[in-house]
Amino acid sequence: MEKFTTLDAIAAPLLRINVDTDAIIPSREMKRVSKLGLSEGLFAGWRYTAPGSREENPDFILNQPPFRDAKILLSGQNFGCGSSREHAVWALAEWGIRCIIAPSFGAIFQGNCVRNGILPVVFDETLVDSLASQVRADPANNLIKVDLVRRIVTAPDGQEHGFEISDGDREMLLEGLDAIALTLRHKQEIQAFRDADRGRRPWVYLD
Amino acid sequence: MGRSIIEKIWDQHVVRQQPDGSVLLWIDRVFLHERTGSIALKGLEAAGRAVTHPEQVFCTMDHIVDTLPGRGDETRMPGGREFITTTRAAAKAAGIRLFDLGSEQQGIVHVVSPEQGIALPGLTLVCPDSHTCTIGGLGALAWGIGSTEAEHAMATKTLVVRRPKLMRVHFKGKLRDGVYAKDMILHLINRYGAGGGAGHALEFTGEAVRQLPVEARLTLCNMAVEFGAWTGIVAPDELTFEYVRGRPFTPSGELWDAALAHWKTLASDDDARYDSEIEVDCSQLVPQVTWGTSPQHGTGIDGHVPDPSAETDANRRQSMERALEYMGLEPGRALAGLPVGAAFIGSCTNSRISDLREAARVLKGRKVADGVRAICVPGSTQVKKAAEAEGLDRVFTESGFEWRESGCSMCFYAGGESFGLEQRVVTSTNRNFENRQGPRTRSHLASPATVAASAVAGHITDVRTLEQADGER
Numbered sequence: 124m125e126k127f128t129t130l131d132a133i134a135a136p137l138l139r140i141n142v143d144t145d146a147i148i149p150s151r152e153m154k155r156v157s158k159l160g161l162s163e164g165l166f167a168g169w170r171y172t173a174p175g176s177r178e179e180n181p182d183f184i185l186n187q188p189p190f191r192d193a194k195i196l197l198s199g200q201n202f203g204c205g206s207s208r209e210h211a212v213w214a215l216a217e218w219g220i221r222c223i224i225a226p227s228f229g230a231i232f233q234g235n236c237v238r239n240g241i242l243p244v245v246f247d248e249t250l251v252d253s254l255a256s257q258v259r260a261d262p263a264n265n266l267i268k269v270d271l272v273r274r275i276v277t278a279p280d281g282q283e284h285g286f287e288i289s290d291g292d293r294e295m296l297l298e299g300l301d302a303i304a305l306t307l308r309h310k311q312e313i314q315a316f317r318d319a320d321r322g323r324r325p326w327v328y329l330d
Numbered sequence: 331m332g333r334s335i336i337e338k339i340w341d342q343h344v345v346r347q348q349p350d351g352s353v354l355l356w357i358d359r360v361f362l363h364e365r366t367g368s369i370a371l372k373g374l375e376a377a378g379r380a381v382t383h384p385e386q387v388f389c390t391m392d393h394i395v396d397t398l399p400g401r402g403d404e405t406r407m408p409g410g411r412e413f414i415t416t417t418r419a420a421a422k423a424a425g426i427r428l429f430d431l432g433s434e435q436q437g438i439v440h441v442v443s444p445e446q447g448i449a450l451p452g453l454t455l456v457c458p459d460s461h462t463c464t465i466g467g468l469g470a471l472a473w474g475i476g477s478t479e480a481e482h483a484m485a486t487k488t489l490v491v492r493r494p495k496l497m498r499v500h501f502k503g504k505l506r507d508g509v510y511a512k513d514m515i516l517h518l519i520n521r522y523g524a525g526g527g528a529g530h531a532l533e534f535t536g537e538a539v540r541q542l543p544v545e546a547r548l549t550l551c552n553m554a555v556e557f558g559a560w561t562g563i564v565a566p567d568e569l570t571f572e573y574v575r576g577r578p579f580t581p582s583g584e585l586w587d588a589a590l591a592h593w594k595t596l597a598s599d600d601d602a603r604y605d606s607e608i609e610v611d612c613s614q615l616v617p618q619v620t621w622g623t624s625p626q627h628g629t630g631i632d633g634h635v636p637d638p639s640a641e642t643d644a645n646r647r648q649s650m651e652r653a654l655e656y657m658g659l660e661p662g663r664a665l666a667g668l669p670v671g672a673a674f675i676g677s678c679t680n681s682r683i684s685d686l687r688e689a690a691r692v693l694k695g696r697k698v699a700d701g702v703r704a705i706c707v708p709g710s711t712q713v714k715k716a717a718e719a720e721g722l723d724r725v726f727t728e729s730g731f732e733w734r735e736s737g738c739s740m741c742f743y744a745g746g747e748s749f750g751l752e753q754r755v756v757t758s759t760n761r762n763f764e765n766r767q768g769p770r771t772r773s774h775l776a777s778p779a780t781v782a783a784s785a786v787a788g789h790i791t792d793v794r795t796l797e798q799a800d801g802e803r
Binding site: 138139140141143145146149150151153154155156157158168173174175199200201204205206207208209212227229230231234235238239248289290291302303306307309310312313316317320323324325326327328329330 | 342345346348349350351352354356358365366368369372373377379383385386407408409412413416450452453458459460474475476477478479481482485486487488490492524525528529555556558560579581585586588589592624626645646648649652742743744745761763764765766769770
């Protein structure tokens with residue numbers, strides 16, 4: 124997993140509420156049993172003029188010049204709701220998105236982000252709107268800075284805004300760690316739990 | 331201090347408290363399907379990791395498989411064959427049970443796991459599928475995860491999770507005829523928004539919930555994720571125990587007695603505390619239907635399309651305007667009477683035998699309106715067989731419905747079958763997102779009875795007036 128420490132990047136405002144994972148990547152774009160090659164289908168229903176077509180819709184923000192290079196998305200509440208498909212995160216990451224700032228996230232999506240090097244930042248709607256209007260004034264120069272070490276986002280106007288993230292998620296992103304390897308450090312505790320639980324709830328075990 | 335059912339199950343599964351406040355939680359069952367499970371199994375294999383307890387892991391084929399008679403590994407969805415064959419090979423290599431095409435146990439994952447007794451009260455169960463919360467209807471703690479987390483669950487038997495906030499959703503009063511669990515959950519989401527349950531695990535309580543049969547409780551919990559919740563649960567009771575008894579993977583003999591004694595301790599204590607509480611009166615609830623592109627865009631069957639200009643919040647107003655444009659609707663239009671081109675009964679929300687019985691009750695002796703394409707997809711091979719034994723298949727086909735093999739089918743469009751451009755569909759599924767059931771397809775979510783009544787009328791219809799009209803004839 125790609126490490127995340129700091130970012131200084133163009134942000135694209137996509138201020139819709141309830142952006143679901145079907146919109147982020149439609150099921151029809153998940154054509155292979157693979158985590159790769161998904162960015163072409165990113166936001167396909169909005170990004171292209173017709174279903175199945177690859178002709179770009181010029182009105183869609185990620186098709187507009189400075190925002191093509193955006194590494195940050197600004198969006199509305201409940202971003203990533205709906206289907207658990209991790210393909211949504213794989214598509215965003217492959218396209219180049221490293222950070223999403225929104226008032227709230229779908230729970231499964233949020234978990235998928237930190238496992239794939241994308242930082243989800245929760246800010247209230249007023250702050251997200253304010254960041255969006257600052258960015259829109261001059262997208263290529265009004266960059267947003269994200270510092271995961273300090274847990275700070277710096278707006279184009281220089282104001283700093285702290286955000287919350289658990290120590291575990293932060294460490295995973297900072298170090299690019301594999302969660303399975305971390306958990307397997309506690310293998311003995313897991314085995315001990317199993318042995319004790321088997322005594323308490325024998326009907327649960329099918330071997 | 332008393333504890334809620336969620337806290338009890340949680341506490342019983344904590345392997346380890348982590349320094350950052352998360353816990354390592356023991357996972358009793360993992361279920362996979364060929365859409366997202368295939369990639370999890372492949373990921374484990376690529377990392378050189380094994381499934382540590384394969385006997386606790388199950389897999390079914392539901393998302394990609396065709397539902398037309400005579401189906402095989404070839405699918406109408408482009409590239410579908412790879413998902414099916416990869417899943418089959420990976421399941422075999424990992425030594426997990428697969429309910430493959432042609433198996434008597436094949437079906438939609440959240441229909442199969444309760445039906446087979448794989449899901450039980452008090453268990454933790456995860457699946458890389460957002461509707462895993464369905465299983466909360468049995469009194470299990472079950473939630474949807476990503477594929478990478480599924481790898482974690484299979485490799486370590488645990489997941490790293492943070493304790494959710496608890497919300498009690500109390501449905502008081504009794505449901506009237508023609509009103510179902512689907513209407514309860516659609517109403518809740520409409521009233522409090524698609525993010526109304528964000529960050530919470532929901533416990534559904536109250537008279538209306540207690541009176542729901544177990545299959546209806548599965549429907550209620552199914553759409554907890556559409557409310558933004560981490561999961562939902564209904565504490566198990568005698569109805570649950572009766573439902574669970576005697577199923578293929580349900581414990582028997584002494585193990586049954588021990589399990590039953592344990593399950594009876596799970597209900598929330600009277601003095602359990604919740605971070606928030608919502609009360610909904612079901613006594614006046616009417617059938618619900620959605621008008622827009624989010625499950626929160628809903629109304630009673632006697633309602634109208636709302637006017638975005640009355641919405642003061644700019645983001646919400648734009649969302650409504652976009653939805654109306656997508657749906658081809660004008661503000662103020664009555665939902666009842668809106669012509670539909672298609673009707674769909676199926677999905678993990680509403681495809682169980684009780685759903686098919688309710689729809690068949692409406693369809694018996696009636697015909698689907700001219701020009702309406704109507705499809706029924708049983709939730710599992712077992713549901714299909716049971717329905718055929720009761721003669722329900724004939725009720726569906728004689729009315730003009732297609733009768734299919736089990737699977738997720740047209741709940742979502744994966745490049746294969748769809749209802750068509752700008753086709754208006756009344757559907758018993760859970761998501762009315764843009765393009766969900768096909769490019770520019772317009773989905774209206776409702777209960778199976780409302781779908782059946784609307785198919786017959788050719789327009790969105792209150793099932794109660796359809797039956798009333800018959801009474802007057």
